[in-house]
Each structure stands twice: as structure tokens, then as C-alpha cells.
Amino acid sequence: MNSIRTGEWQKLAVSLAELSLDTTLRCGQSFRWKKLNEDEWTCSLRGRVISLKQDPKQDPNHVLYKVTWPSNSPLTKLSSSGKGVKVEDDSTKDDTEALLRHYFNLEPNLTELYERWSMADPNFKKRAPKFTGVRILKQDAWEALVGFICSSNNNIARISQMVNNLCLSYGPLIGHVHDQPFHDFPTPESLAGPEVESQLRKLGFGYRAKYLARTAVIVSKEKPENWLESLSNTEPFDETEWKTLKPGGRPGYRKSHEELLALQGVGPKVADCVCLMGLGWGESVPVDTHVWQIAQRDYKFGKGKHKSLTKATYDAIGNHFRLLWGEEAGWAHSVLFAADLRTFAIRLTEKTEVQEELQIKAESEDGVIVQATTVVKKREAIREETIKEETTDDLNVVFSTTAKRTRRR
């Protein structure tokens, strides 16, 4: 049955500092990559299945990739109409390397960007070292749109589950890798049918079923052909322009953001996610609960005019970060976002477990505080570990934030 063609492992020259697969693929940008065989990241991309490996100890300067084509694929090269990307070796008949360079957005020099952000922002400098190699992906805009519509009031694990169900039900099968079926991502047209909403509800999408169904109709039937893609940033990456950026971002970004808001289930945060990770607008800064917490904890938001996360506060936060970090503010933002994820909390605690336990034990002697606050205290301890050099003012912000959380319980 297995007549699919599978290639051998090939090398993609990119260092660990420029791309960390583990961090980039687990930080909630894309919801489809699966970790199989312990260390293989696998996902379908443009009609093929791609597997990736990265071994920091063995070879920190390459990512290994392997392609699995469906059996009926003509494997015609698109390179004749491509834009001058030449592959030197025998893989000229395969555009996968070019696809990977595009998907992982490898042109910007991430090491230089980290240095620049660290120079401009002490807080970034403090938190970034444990989260190097976080890149903003250039995903398919439609996939990003669907994924982030699913993200509202939801968690990454369930979003991944929902997107997976979506592909299984509506995306064409490409083939199996490690006994797992891989389907392409469904097109807007395939989600525009009249039964889609009820089907999606059965698949566990909840109230987002209607958002997706209606958005699919709008994109596939009411908007002109290629409307979504036309919102993409086409300017070449230019690292010298970072200081000339207006606080609100470029006109093209603002227009794209505004147009996306007209869709169902798309508010400012989802629109920014699509702008950043699907349309290539690097200055886009999605402000979610994590970023809002970060803005309060480390950048003095949360009081005065910006006490709550209103639309005005949302814009002010984005403007602040664009001013601070420049044209790729969204890239820097995602580094701090990753550092805030529970998924990666272990990185912040590895050398401090004993201290944490002592601290918790001391707290429990109060008697009244009980277990309900134990988790909070532990998380607080995690935070403190990485910010011990911070000013007292900032530490006070941490404590007050924590206190609020405790009261809510």
C-alpha cells in the first residue's frame, strides 16, 4: 500500500541560534506540527509531508529534513517560475528547501536582531538567553486565520486538536508517516458548505464553528480571488529601517489589520496574529492575556490611563513595543511570549528547585494561606528567578499582580 516516495535526510544550513525547532514549533504559532519518534517534527506542507530533526549536540549548525511525497505526485518543479532560488546539489527537482527557507522565514539575521533588542531593552536582554532561536513563521495566511480564530478563550493543546480534526475531515490525505495520517490543510472553499457549521460543532469546535463557517464563506465567495494573500507584506526585509517606523506601523499593516477585523471571530488580537505569522507584517504585536501580563509586570502598564485592556490600551501596548523594538517588534514580542508559556516553565526552574521548596514550606507555616496559594507562590518563585536583578519598583508590580490573582480565587 505504501507507494509514497520518501526521500533521504538532507541538510539545511541554519544554526541553533538562528532557529530553534523545539521552541519555535511549540510556542503556539503553528498548531499542526507533531513530534514523532522522540525527535522528529512532522507536518504536511503544500502537498507533501516534511519531517525535521535538530540535534544541538551533534550538529548545531544544521537542521535535517526529509520529504514524503504522495504516490501520485508528478513532482514537477516550480523552480522555472520561481524567484531565483537555486539549489546546488541533486535536489534541484525538489523545491522543499526553498519552501522551508520561506516557511521558517530565514532571511532576517535573528542573532543580530536579538543583540539589537537586548541593547534597546534590559528586560528583553534578561529573558531572551533561555529562549534563543525563536523565529516568526511565514505560514499560509488562511491556515493562520483558521488557527487563530480557534484560539479564542482556548488552550494550545485543544487548538491543536481542533485543527487536526479539521484537516482529517476536510483536507485531502497525502500519506502516512510513522503510521500517522497526514492531510493537507483544507481550502476556504472546502469549508464554505452549508453543513460545515454543524459538522464542526460535532468535531468539538464549540461556538467557533460559526465563526469559521462564516469566515470561509466570506473569503471564498464574497471577497475577490486571492484577497487574503493580497494583504501580505511584499516589501523586502530591511534591517536598516527599524528606527524610522511609525508607532502605529506601516500603512500596509494597518490596512491589512483593519480588513481582517471585518471577518467573523476576528478581533484585534487574532487579526494581529494573522498579520504577523501569516502575512509577514513584522511590526504586528498581538496582545493576549500573556502579553498583557508581561506589559503590566515589566513595562508599567496596568495603571492610570491603561488600567484595563481596552482597545486604547491594546493599541498603546503595540505602539510602545514598536517604539522600543522597531520594525520587527512582533518577533521580539514572541520571544517574551514564549518565555511566559507554561510549556517552557521548566527552563526557568532547572537550577532552583531546592530554593522553591524551601520558600513554599515557609509559606505554609502561616497556616491560613493553605494549598490554594501554593501554585501561585511557586509560579512567583519561577518569575523571581529570572528577574532578581530588577528594580524594586518592578518587583512590587510582580507582587501586586500576584495578589490580585490570589484574591480572585
Place this chain on the structure above:
DNA sequence: CATTGACCTGAGAAG
């Protein structure tokens, strides 16, 4: 404009 409550669901913590 800012505030408020409803909205699906399933994994994990709490009791």
C-alpha cells in the same frame, strides 16, 4: 468609548 456577561469544551487540579 469602557464595561460586562455569555459562549463550547476537555484536561487537570481541587476536594
Place this chain on the structure above:
DNA sequence: GTTCCCAGGTCAATG
């Protein structure tokens, strides 16, 4: 074993 809470927000109705 059950109950409860929460997670990358958005929308619609009110001050």
C-alpha cells in the same frame, strides 16, 4: 469518581 476552573478572545448589549 465528581466538580470546578481555565485557556493566546470576540461579540452584543449597556452605561
